[in-house]
Amino acid sequence: MDPVRIELGERSYDILVGSGLLGQAASYAGLPRAAAALIVTNETVQPLYARQLREAIAPHYRTVHEAVLPDGEKFKEWQTLNLVFDALLANGCDRKTVIYALGGGVVGDMAGFAAASYMRGVPFVQVPTTLLAQVDSSVGGKTAINHPLGKNMIGAFYQPQRVVCDLDTLRTLPPREFSAGLAEVIKYGPIADLAFLDWIEANIDALLARDVDALAHAVRRSCEIKAWVVGQDERESGLRAILNFGHTFGHAIEAGLGYGEWLHGEAVGCGMVMALQLSRRLGGVDDAFVARVTRLIERAQLPVRGPALGADRYLELMRVDKKAEGGEIKFVVISPPGRAVVQGAPDAMVRDVLAACT
Amino acid sequence: MDPVRIELGERSYDILVGSGLLGQAASYAGLPRAAAALIVTNETVQPLYARQLREAIAPHYRTVHEAVLPDGEKFKEWQTLNLVFDALLANGCDRKTVIYALGGGVVGDMAGFAAASYMRGVPFVQVPTTLLAQVDSSVGGKTAINHPLGKNMIGAFYQPQRVVCDLDTLRTLPPREFSAGLAEVIKYGPIADLAFLDWIEANIDALLARDVDALAHAVRRSCEIKAWVVGQDERESGLRAILNFGHTFGHAIEAGLGYGEWLHGEAVGCGMVMALQLSRRLGGVDDAFVARVTRLIERAQLPVRGPALGADRYLELMRVDKKAEGGEIKFVVISPPGRAVVQGAPDAMVRDVLAACT
Incomplete structure (x- = not known):
């Protein structure tokens, strides 16, 4: 299937939609080159798809790191976001490192905001595994965390390099x-x-x-x-x-x-x-x-x-x-x-x- | 004196340089209209200049709020940044609220990153009161906070609407x-x-x-x-x-x-x-x-x-x-x-x- 294109000048990108895309190396071809990638996911999604994604992107990077966040909207806040920064810095990730958001809306919003902010911006790729993330939150560059006084109050408009919607992941969705x-x-x-x-x-x-x-x-x-x-x-x-x-x-x-x-x-x-x-x-x-x-x-x-x-x-x-x-x-x-x-x-x-x- | 212009397309802005600018309403004319403004400053600068600034900008807003941060590079981190978000949300500030950074490089970097992130971006104005901030950090849109593992690791490229360099403030500088x-x-x-x-x-x-x-x-x-x-x-x-x-x-x-x-x-x-x-x-x-x-x-x-x-x-x-x-x-x-x-x-x-x- 042809990709859906988001036209935003130099920030344009493709949304790939189809079966089995997550585990195919081809889905990640042509992205910015980097020595390292970081997969950001959560405890629920990690056992289901992280290995597939890691194997698919491994040919493109020298090292692939992982940050596994607790699952849930209540973790969409600074302390949890900081786990991503900790992982990036502990692994010596530089400003070309590509962040992969593997999961639903919460993971995408947090990984996206981490990508927008780490060293003032590193590339990121959305690999949404929920229907909500595939049809809405992974597309369009809205990233954010919550504040005790309001939802999505702290964030950035920051576009991904690509969105990979693998329809097969929707089968495991409750x-x-x-x-x-x-x-x-x-x-x-x-x-x-x-x-x-x-x-x-x-x-x-x-x-x-x-x-x-x-x-x-x-x-x-x-x-x-x-x-x-x-x-x-x-x-x-x-x-x-x-x-x-x-x-x-x-x-x-x-x-x-x-x-x-x-x-x-x-x-x-x-x-x-x-x-x-x-x-x-x-x-x-x-x-x-x-x-x-x-x-x-x-x-x-x-x-x-x-x-x-x-x-x-x-x-x-x-x-x-x-x-x-x-x-x-x-x-x-x-x-x-x-x-x-x-x-x-x-x-x-x-x-x-x-x-x-x- | 003519302003210095930073040419960045729709993100272009002026740097005003001169004596007595901080306390003149004219220095803040023509900025985006909003119901409220928030002055972000620190404990050292607040007693020296906050009142002057507040009086100069008061004609432009219905309310002017203040967030006073502790002074020092070691406070350039998330906990202190969150004081700015707390002030914005506690005062019901909307996405048009203009943030004024009044102080040196640390205040400018933090207020700028808060402006970049609050509701995914509100306008901000730099009013640098140190020589370093006037000649370097307030100009060019680099904003950030530190992480325990590195300086300025978390931030954004986010341009101010204007930079107001009042040379008189340099007299009080140690x-x-x-x-x-x-x-x-x-x-x-x-x-x-x-x-x-x-x-x-x-x-x-x-x-x-x-x-x-x-x-x-x-x-x-x-x-x-x-x-x-x-x-x-x-x-x-x-x-x-x-x-x-x-x-x-x-x-x-x-x-x-x-x-x-x-x-x-x-x-x-x-x-x-x-x-x-x-x-x-x-x-x-x-x-x-x-x-x-x-x-x-x-x-x-x-x-x-x-x-x-x-x-x-x-x-x-x-x-x-x-x-x-x-x-x-x-x-x-x-x-x-x-x-x-x-x-x-x-x-x-x-x-x-x-x-x-x-």
Whole structure:
């Protein structure tokens, strides 16, 4: 299959999508030359795929080091990030060292931020092993760690040299994580591509059965849409914000429950239902569209009803979101179906949405 | 006085040099608009200049916050950096918040890296109050913190929106720090501008007396040379490395003694003497040139003889320097006077230099 290209001038790169790519040396050909590479992974993924990756990249480097992080969103913070710097420095890694992020979104975000910061920037390659990472977080160069007062508050825009999406890795994914990834796949429909939304509805059972052809199309089309958006707005000064559909409500759910209680994709799934309810109240979509997408999110085995944090707490959490400006909460609203805009909304309307969805 | 312009496309910015600039609202006109600003400074500089700066920028923002860090190179690490993130988040600062770095090189490096990383990047302004920061560290976008295993190992290339060099702040600088700054001024002569080297020699006494006209020329010409170099090679893939003249040896001195024992500029001053000795052995300069620049460094009240760490330790420390590649130490060598190149050197020759200079 042809790669999906992210066009960003001298920071352009390819996303490879297919079966068996992770273990093929060819997947890593043509990357910047270096004496050493460091694989950053976690305790769950390491036993499954680190050896395959190590053998595939070994021909390209004199030495391949490994940093194995604890698994979980709660480790997406400085102490754990520092394990990557420790590994780089303890092994005498220079500023050409290539970092490979092997794992899901947390590993990718942390390895990416480590790559952005180590000696002010070394090359890195994303090898995402979850659906969420393949269709969203590994593509587009957003890297970050959390701060006790907010998610993804400390990070960088830093593009990888390549993204290698091996569909075979999705077979080992627990059902809950797989569904969480589907939330980000579904997201691309309402914001950008109604034909893709139709396709997902028609193929949701095949996707849940992890049919490789269905997965190939879902991952590829998701990456194409993300590539198109990121290519126009790398640093989220405008258009790119539409990719946060469902995320304003979703981040409040994650923060309100404590990170890791719900998976990010679960919170986004439920957050999209809330954002659709808000879109209807703002006149962007009709009841039928809300019901249709809500039904799809439900079929993807995602929650469509939020935790009862209380509207005050939701509003408080959303006001400290990165997208807020001068205390005004910014929502991604569908208007009309297939297009998204970023706008504010009256508190009373948001409370009404929360009352309907929690 | 006309500003010095750093030409970096959409990341271009001005360096203002003059007396009394820090306290003038006009110095901060035309910067990105925001609801809030955060002044990052340290315990030494805060009582001297924070109020002036706060009053000058107050007209531009609804609120101006302050983060006061402990003073010293040993605090240039994650725990202290996190105080800046704590202040930003506790005050609900959004992604348009402008960070002002008020202080010397350590404050500038930390505030700059905080600005690069907070919400993946907010605007920042450098208000350097030391000679070293005015002629070197505040210009060019290098930001970083230290890691226990190496100096400036974690950071970003991130350009400020403006640099405001108020020469009046140099009056309060302790003599040792002033001399340390002179090391970076002297640096520009051998690597890029022999006429400037002549001028420094003729005006070293006026500079040490903090004559404002002499300071104005020294800061301005240093910034012009740095602007010219950085404009051609923002991310140090080539030419920019010449700005590290004296720094390979200098970093080894700092690391070997423990950071903060010698000031950075003191280590660079001595490191330049070592680099000149190496340049002579490699045929780039003659004895007279080495003696001439060494004498100037001495007149600037800087050390010209390194600590007796032992050659093995020097070599070990230099091999983990950021500029090293695959274990090979890279030196900035003068060849001929007024031009610098980056190259390796035989260990035996480096040992000979160290024997002569320690």
